[in-house]
Amino acid sequence: MFALNSHIKKLSLIAIVIAFSVQEVVAQSTYAERLGWPKGSRVLILHVDDAGMSFDSNQGTIEALEKGVANSFSVMMPCPWVSPMVKYIKENPTVDAGIHITLTSEWETYRWGPLAGQKRVPGLTDKDGCFWEDVGQVRKHASSKEVGREIRAQLKRASQMGFYPTHLDTHMGTVFSKPGYLLKYIHIGKKERIPIMFPGGHNSMLLEQVKTRDLSELDKAKFIYANDQASAKLMKMMKLAQTLGKKVWNAGLPVLDDLHGMSQDWKFPDDMEITDSTLQEWFSGKYQESLSRLKPGLTMVIMHCTKTTDLFKEFSGSGNRRKGDMLAMMDPKFRKFLEDQGFILTTWREVMERRAKVGKQRFKNVNMDLLATVFLN
Template sequence: MEINPVLKDMGFSATDKVMVIHADDVGITQSSIDAFQELLEFGTISSGSAMVPAPWFPEAAKLFRENPDIDLGLHFVLNCEYESYRWRPVSTMSKESGFVDENGYFKQDKQEVSQTANPSFVTEEIDAQLQVARNLGMKPTHVDTHCGILWAPDYMDAYANFYKKHGILPVLFNIDPDNIDPAIQGAIQAFNMSTEKIAAFAEQKLPMVDSITGLPVEHTHDVDDRLQLAKQILDNVKPGKLTHFAFHPLKDTPESHGLQRYSGGRIGDYEVFMRKELKNHLKEKGIQLVGYKDIIRYM
C-alpha cells in the first residue's frame, strides 16, 4: 500500500490512519472561538482556520497570541454568503475587484465570485488578509479557502504560491485519477479545477492531503443522527492517506442563531465533537490526529 510521503516523513506507516480534524470559520462569531478552543482542549480536533474580515477575528488573533502553540491558520475569504450578516474586503471596496457588491461588501454567491473576481485583486486581498493577521500578532500555521473559491483555475496559482511567497503552507490535495474522493470530485466540478495545475504542485513536493471530507454545514440533522454520520465518515478513513476533515463548530448562543443560515448544523458540529462517544470512537478506530503545524516541520 502506497503511503502519503508527508506521513512517511513524519514516521507513520502505511497502516496508520491519520487525520487533520479542522474547524473552519473561526471568528465568524464569538462562539466559534470558544468552540474551537474547547474542542482543542477536549482532544477531538487538531487544527482550525480564522477569517480575517469577520468581526471577531481580533479575538481569534488574541487567542493565538495567548496560546502560540495552537494550530490556527487563515481561512481566506472572498465572499460572504449571508443575507444580513456581511463583511467587507480588507484591501479594497472597488467593484473592479469582481468580488465586491454595490455597497462594498463581499458578494454572496461563491460561484459568481469564482467567475468574476479579478486575479490581481484576489492576490492583493489574500496578501492583505495575511498582513492584518500578522499586525495582530498571529503567525498562521497554514492557509485554506472559504467556499473553495481559491481552487478555481484563475486563482489557484496565487494560493499555491503562498508557501514560496510567504513560507506558509496552503492546504492542497492530491488527485488520484483511479480513485477520486467524492468531495474532491465535487470541488473539481464546482470550480472547473485544473488537474494539470494540481499535478504541477505535486511535482513541487508541496505537502498534499489525499482526501477532503467533513460534516455538511447546509444540513442540520438531529444531533444523534449527526453523530452517526460523523462516525460513519471516520469509519471510512483510509490507512496510509492523509485526510482533511473540515467542519464548522459553534456553541449554542443567541449570536450563533442570529446567523439565520446553517446555525443548526454548526451548533450540531460542536455538540457532536464534544461527546465522549465521538472521542472514544476516534480511539477505537485507531485514528491519529495531526495539525498543519506538525506537517510544516517536515517541509
C-alpha cells in the first residue's frame, strides 16, 4: 500500500490511517485465528510484486519461487512482458498468482497505458496516453468510475488469456490513495469472489514503517476532520481500518493482520561492495531481523524480486535493491530462519479456501456510520 513520488515509494494516506489503527485491534483475536490457524501463529505470504513488468522481473519472480521460499506473486497486466508470465502460470497451474492492479507508469523511458483504452478512462492518462507517473496525479485527475473500469479491464484481459487470479493487490498503493478508489477495489473483489490485499488487523509492522514517514499530508486531508491537525485526525480515524477489515471479512473475503514492505526503504552501506554474495547476506539479514519482530497473525511480505541485467539499468536505478530481494529469498540461511522461528507459510489460494470453510461467520458490530462519514463526505 504505497504511493510513489517519482521513484521513491511513500505510504499513502489510507495506509497511514490503517497503520495507526493498531492500538484499537491489538487485543482482538487475529484473522489468522479466524482462518483456523492456532492462536499465536505467525503466518506469512511471501509475495513478489511486479511480475510481467519486464523480462528481468519475470526471471527474478520465477527464481524466487522455484529456487527460494517466495510463494506468491502478482502480475502487472498492462505491461509488455505479461504474455511470458501468463504462459508460465498456465504451465504451472498451482502457483499463487494474482493481479497487481496497475494505474500508474512510473519510469521515464519505459511506459504503459490503460487496457480500458484512453477514451474510456481519460483521467488515468497523461498527454502521451500513458498512465500518470505518480499517485498524486492519478488522485488529481481520475474518477472512481474510471478506476473501476480499468480494474475490470485488467481482470478481463487476464481471463481472455486464460489466467484466473488468486487475489488482487495494488501497484504503488494507488487504490488506497482515495476513498472512492478503495470502495471500487473492495466491491470488485466481493462481486468477483477474489481475495483482495487489505490489512485490517493489528498492523504492527505497518505502523513501524509509517513512523518513519512524513505525516504532514494528513494535515491536508479533508474527510470530516478538515480543521484538525494530523495527530488529531489519526486519533479520530483509528477505527477506520478495523471497521473496513470487518466489512471485507463480512463480504466473505479474507483479511490480513499486517503488511511488511520494508525492503524498499532499506539503505545498504555506501561502502559496501555490491556483489551477489554481499547483497544476499545483507538483505537476508535485514529480513531476518525485521520478521523476528512480527506479531502473531497473517502477514503479507511484499518484495520485488528481479534478476537484474544491464537492460534493467536503462530505465530503473532500483536493480540492486530488487536483486537483493530475490537473493534473500534464495538464501539457505533465510529458509532455516523461517523454520527455526516456526513461521507458517501460506498462499492467497489457501487463505481463500480457509475463508470459504469458515462460511458465513460475521462480525456483528460494524460501524457503518463511520464508513459513511469518511467515504461519503
